[in-house]
Amino acid sequence: xxxxxxxxxxxxxxxxxxxxxxxxxxxxxxxxxxxxxxxxxxxxxxxxxxxxxxxxxxxxxxxxxxxxxxxxxxxxxxxxxxxxxxxxxxxxxxxxxxxxxxxxxxxxxxxxxxxxxxxxxxxxxxxxxxxxxxxxxxxxxxxxxxxxxxxxxxxxxxxxxxxxxxxxxxxxxxxxxxxxxxxxxxxxxxxxxxxxxxxxxxxxxxxxxxxxxxxx
Numbered sequence: 047x048x049x050x051x052x053x054x055x056x057x058x059x060x061x062x063x064x065x066x067x068x069x070x071x072x073x074x075x076x077x078x079x080x081x082x083x084x085x086x087x088x089x090x091x092x093x094x095x096x097x098x099x100x101x102x103x104x105x106x107x108x109x110x111x112x113x114x115x116x117x118x119x120x121x122x123x124x125x126x127x128x129x130x131x132x133x134x135x136x137x138x139x140x141x142x143x144x145x146x147x148x149x150x151x152x153x154x155x156x157x158x159x160x161x162x163x164x165x166x167x168x169x170x171x172x173x174x175x176x177x178x179x180x181x182x183x184x185x186x187x188x189x190x191x192x193x194x195x196x197x198x199x200x201x202x203x204x205x206x207x208x209x210x211x212x213x214x215x216x217x218x219x220x221x222x223x224x225x226x227x228x229x230x231x232x233x234x235x236x237x238x239x240x241x242x243x244x245x246x247x248x249x250x251x252x253x254x255x256x257x258x259x260x261x262x
Contacts, residue, residue, distance in 0.1 A: 054085075054092035057099065060111045067143040074119040074135065082205035083121040088114060094187035102183075102241065105176035108149050110184050112136060113157035117188065123209045129162035153177075157184050164189060165230050169238045182238035186246075192236065192253060193246025199253040227254050 055063060063071075075085040091114050095104075104110050116136035120128050133155035140151040160167070160181065167185060172178035191202050210219045230236055231254040237243040 052089040052093045052096075054088050054115060057092060057096050057107075057111055059099075060108060061144060061147045061149075064143055067139060071115060071119060071139070075121075078122065080121060081208035082202060083118045083209065087118060090191065091117070091187050094190045095184075098183050098187070098241075102179075104183070105180045106150070106153060108147065109153045110157065110180055112140065112144075112149060112154045113184060114187065116154070117158045117161050123213045129159050133158040157181065160185060161188055165226065165233070165236075167238060169235060172238075179239070183242070186237045186239050186242035189237065190242065190246060192230070193242075193250040194253075195249070196253060196256065199257075203257060224258065227258055230254060231258065231260070 055068065072085050075088065095110060095114050098104060099107060113136070116132055116139065118128070118132060119135050120131035122128060136154050136158060137151045140149050140154065164185065169182060172181045192199065206223070207219065231251060235243060236247055236250050
């Protein structure tokens with residue numbers, strides 16, 4: 047269980063993972079140590095996944111669940127292949143530990159790889175079908191932190207900065223981080239699904255404006 051109080055293994059209807067698989071997964075999230083992209087982050091995203099499960103639902107919940115579990119398993123600040131390596135780790139784990147669970151490993155990997163382009167997707171980038179709905183909601187679950195109350199958002203922002211400290215020059219991090227947040231604020235849609243947009247967009251924009259020191 048993560049320190050969020052939400053157990054990501056206890057989502058209703060999901061497969062039971064072997065103790066060895068769980069241990070390997072949690073070890074991956076602990077190496078290197080992370081201020082934000084730790085296994086606690088998985089619990090936060092999984093809470094959002096479970097909320098969708100109890101509401102509009104998922105077309106392929108098993109694939110989404112595993113994508114959430116593995117989406118940041120490999121995370122080295124500044125690396126450009128984190129998502130691809132996390133996707134490959136998920137593929138290997140499914141083949142090894144869940145060969146008879148009916149999970150589409152390719153779909154899990156596809157969802158994970160899409161997280162590399164957060165802030166660049168538009169709602170109509172994905173098909174107007176059940177899989178497209180899953181994709182939009184999955185990506186929104188991972189971005190839900192932007193629409194949390196100010197104190198939680200600020201803690202997230204500090205944690206991201208801590209992950210990059212001693213890895214890139216401070217001035218470069220601040221420039222790139224500001225560029226990323228400003229680009230999000232300029233987008234007509236931060237969230238890709240209707241329900242996340244309605245629930246979180248206004249708060250997310252308020253957080254971004256406050257952090258960037260802008261009024262518009």
